[in-house]
Amino acid sequence: MSKTSIHRTLRRSALTVALGFCVASGVHAQSNVAGSISGSTGQPGATVVIENVNTGLTRQITSDASGRYSATSLPTGVYNVTLQRDGQVLATQERVEVQLGSGREVSFATAGGAGGAAATDLDRIMVTASAASMIDVSSTDTRTVFTAQQLEKLPVGRSIEAVALLAPGVIQADSRYPGTASFGGSAASENAFYINGYAVTNPLTNLGSTTLPFDGISQMQVITGGYGAEFGRATGGVVNIVTNRGGNEWKFGGLMTYNPASLRADYRNIIYPNNGTANDGLIYQKRQEIDVNSWSYGLSASGPIIQDRLFVYVTAEAQDQDQDGVLARPGGATNGYQRSHYEIPRWMAKLDWNITDNHLLEVTAVSDITKQTVDYFPYVYTPGTNETTKGTSKTGGYYYEDGGELYIGKYTGYLSDNLTLSALYGQQKQDHVAEPFGYDPxxxxxxxxxxxxxxxxxxxxxxxxxxxxxxxxxxxxxxxxxxxxxxxxxxxxxxxxxxxxxxxxxxxxxxxxxxxxxxxxxxxxxxxxxxxxxxxxxxxxxxxxxxxxxxxxxxxxxxxxxxxxxxxxxxxxxxxxxxxxxxxxxxxxxxxxxxxxxxxxxxxxxxxxxxxxxxxxxxxxxxxxxxxxxxxxxxxxxxxxxxxxxxxxxxxxxxxxxxxxxxxxxxxxxxxxxxxxxxxxxxxxxxxxxxxxxxxxxxxxxxxxxxxxxDSINVGARYVHRDLKSAIDDMCDYRPAYKWAIDRGMSEEMADQLGNELANCRLFNPGEANTFMLDDGTGKLVEVALTAEELGFPKLKRMYQGIDMFVERAFDGKWYGRLDYTLSRNYGNAEGQLKSDVGQGDVSQTMDWDHPELMDYANGYLPNDRRHYVKGYGFYQLTPEWRFSAAATFQSGRPKNCTGYYPDTPENEEFNEFYAYGGPYYHYCNGQPVARGTSGRMPWTNKLDLGVSYAPNFANNALVFSLDVFNVFDSQVAQNMVEYGELGGIGVPYNQTGRPLSFSTPRNVRFAVRYDF
Known part of the structure; x- marks a missing residue:
């Protein structure tokens, strides 16, 4: 083979790699902010030169005695990998993309044999097929990586949650925890979020995270299981984001999106269920009057301050949104109509300084602020009808402002071919302002x-x-x-x-x-x-x-x-x-x-x-x-x-x-x-x-x-087993401490004191023996050791089992696609840190474990149980100008419950009189036990999103017009419902039993214009 043929072959191989990996997702190596390149040179002592195409960052690695080399902690990006011997170039693999947390293998071998001598013949050097493989054999865990190029092509919402929901094993959490997701059967508060290696999970509640301008995302890694010892503090999933960075070429870009209210389908009204009351069939919440109009604008710039050494990337995004809507059905002239205006300015800046090729310094700054103005107006229903009257005089309101700045600094030092040191420091402050309308201090x-x-x-x-x-x-x-x-x-x-x-x-x-x-x-x-x-x-x-x-x-x-x-x-x-x-x-x-x-x-x-x-x-x-x-x-x-x-x-x-x-x-x-x-x-x-x-x-x-x-199709499957071994919640039961004191011969007064102390709700490990320190009334703490039997609670159980299967086709210049199917089972007596049954947001302090009676018949299918879900997404490049894309989700519904009052029987008389919560919180309906998750299921949620984009030839693909339609068939189904089966006493029907609490989002349209130069 001639040198020219080799060069042409290498370029074709590089093109395959570049196209295939621009959208590759699947299993990768580590959950850090970098990646790696490794492989075999076919000879010991050879030099491998790894050069970043955009920044010129260069690393030289010498292969070991077995001919292998490894370059770790590489910033994400595109690299050329060159094999050299005695200063002579033997072969080059061009445009190898390093993804977040992934390992890329680029191996060189001699045609027809091994050995260092033969490797000096350029005609006999070739890049092995493993260099173009989509399978990362250097990983032992499970994750999905989405790149900026991929996200730009897909019809996906411009939010971290929307992207995470594309990953297998991830479902939307209960609507009462907005903007959150459940990973592998966990509660929505059990996830961890990182930006450039720094944890940005909400520190108050663990629900959600700091975000950033969407176009600032270079790669986003969604880890759904099995990450290594390098990271912890999550029993759900991990979302790891690395941001864009500047390079040796100045680039500028702008984006405008518009989601018009006029093209949004009407929201589905919430109707009183037919429970034999005067409200049957009447509108509970007139959601068809919800009106949402949204604009966003974004700008970015990047380039070299010093060629090959110092780079800058900046981006800013501003979103304006107006939303009108009706709150729950009021009985008279109340604050029933709400008008909100959102202003969401965000910006991000990143400096990368390659002090030398062996010492790197990067600094990131992010501002994430949301401003919301809420105005309330009267909204009156005519009794017994669906006729309404909206007032024009403002009755109240609030101004909210939440957010602040995040700063991250990171140093990476390649101290030798085999020794790498990295250090990271970050800090963040977010202020929360709530100023009520008409308040006079x-x-x-x-x-x-x-x-x-x-x-x-x-x-x-x-x-x-x-x-x-x-x-x-x-x-x-x-x-x-x-x-x-x-x-x-x-x-x-x-x-x-x-x-x-x-x-x-x-x-x-x-x-x-x-x-x-x-x-x-x-x-x-x-x-x-x-x-x-x-x-x-x-x-x-x-x-x-x-x-x-x-x-x-x-x-x-x-x-x-x-x-x-x-x-x-x-x-x-x-x-x-x-x-x-x-x-x-x-x-x-x-x-x-x-x-x-x-x-x-x-x-x-x-x-x-x-x-x-x-x-x-x-x-x-x-x-x-x-x-x-x-x-x-x-x-x-x-x-x-x-x-x-x-x-x-x-x-x-x-x-x-x-x-x-x-x-x-x-x-x-x-x-x-x-x-x-x-x-x-x-x-x-x-x-x-x-x-x-x-x-x-x-x-x-x-x-x-x-x-x-x-060469273009991968398939795979995995089995996941998760078992929650310990949880923290609070218990509020008087009886165990009271009985403990009486059994030890203490006075009635002391037993009552200790019982009341325990009834004030103490944090404990459910289903196990616990020792409490309780005040005896004088300020002295008494050690009260209670066995699991004395506490009376069942053993904690939350088990998730899932089988994920996928097929993925790499982009070949025409089309790319991925299809995932998950069969799962989420079973037990506690969701974890939250209680989605009633939308309770007190993390680690749910109602579940307050009294043992609340756990009767609590074992069953949990709120985040979705037996089946199918996800697919991809795009088709019809011509250089026209591209079509799609994303679809089909998901079975969550299990339903029927809860009510604790049975009023002679053996329960004391509990109902002195200890029970006086409400429909127990797994009983009409005095009969109804085990968790046995009252049927919510309907399937099916969603199809379609997109089309046009990049006119006259603009050299710098100008792109796009149109995305979300929920094309306007499938609005109930996501959750009122699960109280009675109210006011045993056997007293609740007129809102089964009323939906929320529906899936209606069809809506997004227009976008992007210009990059």
């Missing part, structure tokens, strides 16, 4: 609960969120990789501290409000109900209460870990990954005192990859591991914060007509009284949680294969 709020013709009322808002609320994080990591013969040893340390300030306080200038009340005539000297000893006055019995309320503070969670991992290439065909991670979590209350701590939590990880035929055409892989998750700051807000809640009672002789404040006050009691004994002090941190509380953790096992069927 100088006015003391006054309300009147007496039935009188002209009640006293002053002020608009009784209590407000903290005006200085914020979330902030700070952290970093240090990683060292050392390649030693067939071993790649990685060790590192990472830490992140997150702090949140949140809570509510009484509005007005003085920290209290006045509440006018009455005992009625003839009750002089009687005790005021719940008044702590205060007595009713004479006369009319009218009195006034000075009410003070404050709850919240500033809370912190500190998380750190260290890990060691060995990637051992046992043979050319077998790779074994052995890792061990040590996790540590520490939660602080508002007094900066630790109230929960989990130390030295060992998390083993093991994985194996088998290149069956040695040519990267068939890979079998398996992995197993343990994964831990910390509690977010919201847990302290709900369970470890100081809560001031006092009333002081007075008789009065009159009131100030200007302010509504009472005059002529006479105390009716001994001072402020509170059912909260601490009077605003945080509870003793040792009493908040069970002693030795274990963290939320899960074990996982994955087994799979991937097969290259042809």
């Amino acid at each position: 100088s006015v003391v709020y006054v309300s009147d609960s007496r039935s009188i013709p002209d009640p006293i009322q002053r002020g608009t808002y009784a209590q407000l969120a903290f005006p200085d609320a914020f979330d902030e994080t700070e952290g970093g990591r240090l990683d060292l990789e050392w390649r030693l013969a067939d071993h790649a040893l990685r060790l590192g340390y990472d830490r992140q501290d997150s702090t949140s300030r949140a809570g509510q306080v009484t509005s007005g200038p003085n920290g209290y409000r006045w509440i006018y009340q009455t005992c009625g005539t003839g009750h002089a000297g009687d005790a005021i109900p719940g008044g702590g000893g205060a007595i009713c006055p004479g006369g009319s019995g009218d009195y006034v209460s000075q009410y003070k309320y404050a709850n919240g503070g500033t809370f912190t969670v500190k998380q750190w870990a260290y890990y060691l991992e060995d990637r051992w290439q046992i043979t050319d065909q077998w790779l074994l990954t052995l890792g061990l991670r040590n996790e540590n979590f520490r939660n602080f209350n508002a007094d900066n005192i630790v109230y929960a701590e989990q130390k030295n939590q060992w998390a083993p990880r093991i994985g194996a990859s088998w290149d069956v035929f040695g040519d990267s055409s068939l890979k079998a892989f398996a992995n197993a591991g343990r994964y831990h998750l910390a509690m977010p700051n919201n847990v302290a807000l709900r369970g470890a914060a100081g809560s001031l809640y006092t009333n002081e009672y007075f008789s009065f002789t009159g009131f100030d007509p200007a302010t509504g404040a009472p005059l002529g006050l006479t105390a009716l009691g001994d001072g402020p009284y509170s059912s909260n004994r601490e009077y605003g002090q945080a509870p003793d941190p040792d009493s908040v949680t069970a002693k030795g509380l274990k963290s939320h953790f899960q074990d996982e096992f994955v087994l799979g294969f991937e097969k290259r069927m042809t």
